[in-house]
Amino acid sequence: MRAGVHNVRIRSLQQPPPFxxxxxxxxxxxxxxxxxxxxxxxxxxTLLGIAWAVLQPVLAMxxxxxxxxQLAGLPSDGIPYPVFAYLGLLPWTYxxxxxxxxxxxxxxxxxxLGKVYFPRLILPLAAVVAPLVDLGLAFLVLVxxxxxxxxxxxxxxxxLLPLVALAGVLALGVGTAMAALSVRWRDLLHALPFLIQVxxxxxxxxxxxxxVPDRYRLLFHLNPMTGLVEGFRAAALGRPFxxxxxxxxxACVMGLLLAGVWLxxxxxxxxxxxx
Amino acid sequence: xxxxxxxxxxxxxRYRVGARGEEEFWALRDVSFSVxxxxxxxxxxxxxxxxxxxxxxxxxxxxPTSGEADLHGRSASxxxxxxxxxxxxxxxxxxxxxxxxxxxxxxxxxRELDAIVAFAGVERFLDTPLKRYxxxxxxxxxxxxxxxxxxxxxLVDEVLAVGDAAFQRKCLGRVAALGQAGGSxxxxxxxxxxxxxxxxxxxxLEGGRVAAWGEPRAIIDRYLSAGEHPRFxxxxxxxxxxxxxADLRDAQGRPKGRLAASEPFRxxxxxxxxxxxxxxxxxxxxxxxxxxPLFASEPRDAGLTLPGEAGEYVAEATLPGGVLLPGEFLxxxxxxxxxxxxxxxxxxxxxxxxxxxxPLAPDPLRRRAPLHxxxxxxxxx
Numbered sequence: 001m002r003a004g005v006h007n008v009r010i011r012s013l014q015q016p017p018p019f020x021x022x023x024x025x026x027x028x029x030x031x032x033x034x035x036x037x038x039x040x041x042x043x044x045x046t047l048l049g050i051a052w053a054v055l056q057p058v059l060a061m062x063x064x065x066x067x068x069x070q071l072a073g074l075p076s077d078g079i080p081y082p083v084f085a086y087l088g089l090l091p092w093t094y095x096x097x098x099x100x101x102x103x104x105x106x107x108x109x110x111x112x113l114g115k116v117y118f119p120r121l122i123l124p125l126a127a128v129v130a131p132l133v134d135l136g137l138a139f140l141v142l143v144x145x146x147x148x149x150x151x152x153x154x155x156x157x158x159x160l161l162p163l164v165a166l167a168g169v170l171a172l173g174v175g176t177a178m179a180a181l182s183v184r185w186r187d188l189l190h191a192l193p194f195l196i197q198v199x200x201x202x203x204x205x206x207x208x209x210x211x212v213p214d215r216y217r218l219l220f221h222l223n224p225m226t227g228l229v230e231g232f233r234a235a236a237l238g239r240p241f242x243x244x245x246x247x248x249x250x251a252c253v254m255g256l257l258l259a260g261v262w263l264x265x266x267x268x269x270x271x272x273x274x275x
Numbered sequence: 276x277x278x279x280x281x282x283x284x285x286x287x288x289r290y291r292v293g294a295r296g297e298e299e300f301w302a303l304r305d306v307s308f309s310v311x312x313x314x315x316x317x318x319x320x321x322x323x324x325x326x327x328x329x330x331x332x333x334x335x336x337x338x339p340t341s342g343e344a345d346l347h348g349r350s351a352s353x354x355x356x357x358x359x360x361x362x363x364x365x366x367x368x369x370x371x372x373x374x375x376x377x378x379x380x381x382x383x384x385x386r387e388l389d390a391i392v393a394f395a396g397v398e399r400f401l402d403t404p405l406k407r408y409x410x411x412x413x414x415x416x417x418x419x420x421x422x423x424x425x426x427x428x429x430l431v432d433e434v435l436a437v438g439d440a441a442f443q444r445k446c447l448g449r450v451a452a453l454g455q456a457g458g459s460x461x462x463x464x465x466x467x468x469x470x471x472x473x474x475x476x477x478x479x480l481e482g483g484r485v486a487a488w489g490e491p492r493a494i495i496d497r498y499l500s501a502g503e504h505p506r507f508x509x510x511x512x513x514x515x516x517x518x519x520x521a522d523l524r525d526a527q528g529r530p531k532g533r534l535a536a537s538e539p540f541r542x543x544x545x546x547x548x549x550x551x552x553x554x555x556x557x558x559x560x561x562x563x564x565x566x567x568p569l570f571a572s573e574p575r576d577a578g579l580t581l582p583g584e585a586g587e588y589v590a591e592a593t594l595p596g597g598v599l600l601p602g603e604f605l606x607x608x609x610x611x612x613x614x615x616x617x618x619x620x621x622x623x624x625x626x627x628x629x630x631x632x633x634p635l636a637p638d639p640l641r642r643r644a645p646l647h648x649x650x651x652x653x654x655x656x
Contacts, residue, residue, distance in 0.1 A: 010335060010344040030375040037372055041363050117335035118376055272337045273290065 016265035024119050034126035038101070039133055053134035054141055057093045061086040068206045077208045079237065080149045086142060087233045088205035091167050094135040095225060096196050098168065101127035102175025104189055106271065107182055113272055120268045121261070124175045128168050135164065142236065154238030163231045166253055170224050173256030180260070180267035183274055204229055221245050224252040280428055280459040281310040281333065285342035288328050288483075302328040304483045305342070310428075310459045315450065317474035317491065318463045319498055324480040326463045330430050333461065348427025348458070362406035366397055366416060369405055373420045387423045394445070395419035415442055422449045429453055429460040447473060467495050467629060468601055506530070507608070507623040516552060518608045519587070520545035521623040526593075533627045536647075539596040542624070544608045545589045552583040554613050557590050562622065563645050564603035570646075600647050601630045 043049045061082055068074045069081030076084035102124035106113065109123055139160075146153060182188040203225040204212070212220050220226055227242075227249025234241045288303040303325045310316045318326050331337045333344060360369050370391055374384045392398055395415040400408060408416070421429070429450065450460050451473060464470050470477060470491065477494045479487040487494045506522035524541040525531040534540050542559055558573035572592055574581055581590070607621035 007348075008335070008346040010332060010339065010346065012339050012341050012343075026380075027375070027378060029379075029381045030372075033372045033375045033381075037361060037364060037368070040368070041361065044363050112376070114331075114336060115334075116376055118378065269338065272331070 013269055016269060019261075019265070020119070024121060027119055027122055030118060030122050031126045031129055034122065035130040035133075038126065038130040050137065053137045056134075057086065057089045057138045058141055060089050060093070064089075064206050074207050075211065077210060077233075079233070080151075083145055083149055083151065084208070084233070085206060086145055087236055088203075088229045090135065090138055090142060091163070091228045091232050092200065092203060092205050092225065093138065094131050094164070095167050095171050095228070096200070097131040097134065098128045098171030099174045099178070100192055100196060101130065102171060103178030103182060103192055105175070106179045106267075107186065107189065120271065121176070121264065124172060124179055124264070128172045128175060132164070132168070146236070151237065153236065156235050156238045159235035159241075160232065163228060163235060166224075166250060167228050169257055170228070170253045173253060173258075173260040176260035176264040177256070180263040183267050183271060199223075199225065202226075221248050222252060224249045224256070279309040279345070280312045280314075280347050281308075281316075281344065281461070283308050283333075283342070283344040286329070286332060286339045286344060287341045288325075288332060288337070289340040301483050303332070303339070306480070306483075306485050307342075308478050308485065308488050310461065312427075312459055313454050313457050314476065315454050315460045315462055315474045317470035317477040318461060318480065319465070319467070319470060319477060319495065320480035320486075323482075325483040326480055327432060328483075329480070330432050330461065330463060334430050346428060360405055360413070360417065363404055365404055366392075366401045366408070369416070370420055373417070374424060377421075377424050379424060387425075391416075391419045391423045394423065394449075411442075418442075418446055418449075422446070422453075426453070427458050429458065430463075431460060432463045465603055465627065467498075467627070471495055507620060509620075512547070514549055516546070516548050516555070516610055516612075516617040518544060518546045518557075518610050518618045518620050518623070520589070521606065521608050521620065523606075523624055523626050524591075533629055534599070535596075536599065536601055536628050536630060537596045539594060541591050541593050542606055543589055543591045544623075545587065546610050546618070547587045548583070548585050550585050552612055555581050555583050555617075556611050557581065557588075558609050558611075559592055560607040560609070560621070561599070562605040562607060564605065564625075566605065566622075569604075597649065598647055599628045600645055601628050602645050603627050604645070 039050075043052065046052065048055065064085040065082045069076065069085065074081075079087075105123040105127045106120070113120070143153070178188055178192065202223050209220065209226060209230055227245045230242060231246055231249070233239065284307050286303055286306040287301070290300045290302055292298045292300045306325070306329065308316070318329060320326050328337075332339050333346065360373060364372065367388075370388065371381065371384050374387075375381070392401060395412070395418075397408075397412055397416055400412065405413065405416075431450065447469060450462065453460055454473075454475075462470065462474060474491050476489055477487075477491045478485060479494050479498050487497060507518075507520060509517060509519045512519070521542065521544050523531050523534075524543060525534075526539045526541070528541065531540065544557055544559060546557055548555060556573055556575065558571055560571040561569045563569055574590060581588070604626055605622035606624040606626070607619065608623040609616065609620075610618040
């Protein structure tokens, strides 16, 4: 038998088949190629091209610094407000973009889904991977910004890597759930930009978590983005981590991932007949 | 290695149709068959017989409602040309993406890239965005990728209807070579000549059920003699001058679905004039399956002037045998006056011409043109 040969039994199913990680791994090159397609198509025929990856968080940082930092005078835990806002915007911009892309990944690839089989989970996975490139570029600006304000990064900067991974898993969980539900209820995709906007203000991006009254703290930390944004600031600036909050975040993220993938695999069964 | 590369048992597919899914539609019912390694199975049947649903199930795009199928080996589906191609990406990027969608690793594609590009003949355009490709180049690239995926099972749905004859020949050669190498193919086609030449067995579907399965010649004959009768009938009367019907008949005026290449035939076009028209003309055009016009005709050509009084009319054109070579054709019907086009149905009809007992072109791929014009020949020196 040749390498890569495998036997397949096609059956009618009421329940999703057992989760097949090895199949997903066989298709890992497709994740990379789809993510590259996403980036190529997004930035082709734009004047500024990939510079948009940096411009979006930088412009948001400038607007927030003027509106919330200067005019509203929001506190920022003793960090220069632009650095404070930018550190919140980095994970936020990534997560928002990864969620909205993975949420629409099934509907926007409907023609493909009707033509050829591949593990459907590849689509939201690729949608979560692609904006990592934007995040990497935006990170370079952070280094410059910190240097401008005379902040020396500490070794804890390396902790950003597991935090980014956690943000990716969070986006995958929310994105797969949204993608699965949007197959039947397209309204979700219209509501999504608004939901993401609400999510932004529920997350301490423009204001510090210390501003939230203590009795709401648990509720506040049930939003996994809170722990991620706080973690980003702590890691970049070498401040102590709020470990309990971070543990709660990780638990919420895992819960969301399980729920999202469960919904997604159920939607997969009837996907090509519904889309 | 298993005795079969495909074994299907009782495949059934039910779709729910209607606004709230209240109606059921059985696209496939209890379809069983098997394909041996090295065998090419042709699947034939009229529109809505379930051919495409069968391929969708075998390529795992959709699941059967009941029944099961075993596939041994890796399959490459070709449900439609250019699956997953993106117009903004270059030819090279699309080759990689397309092959990866079919489960190939990047290093496998690296090895095959040169062969794919050479087969498709797109060397000069490899780094050009696909949107600048001609449709012919697009199709060639798509088939080249699919054929070089080194599949054990190739599912082919009518791709051979597109592309020029030289490329069609190349594709058929590739399919035949696959069979010799122990791979299998399931080949859905209306091209009976190609099915008969390539396939070791044929599955005839009718209304979602297996009507026959076995030796090609007998089954193709059965299908052709039962061929449905193509006709056009307008759904809504607009109250304006309009083409209302069209159909195909044999020389005796009997409704006919398929023609032998040598046999004369008739095309009837019905039209309605709600009010008196100054002048009115009706005409037919015969088009190739790809939609390019081959010739047109109108009553005026034969010295017949049509009446302009209000009423319903049927005009009939008689066409000689031996002009259309085996293949598929479309008919358009037009209605116009001196000033303007009043109505056009394109295509109004689609029909097949079979080789029959004609000595002309038993192999349509050897003759590139769909028409035959009898020419006199002599050897001058």
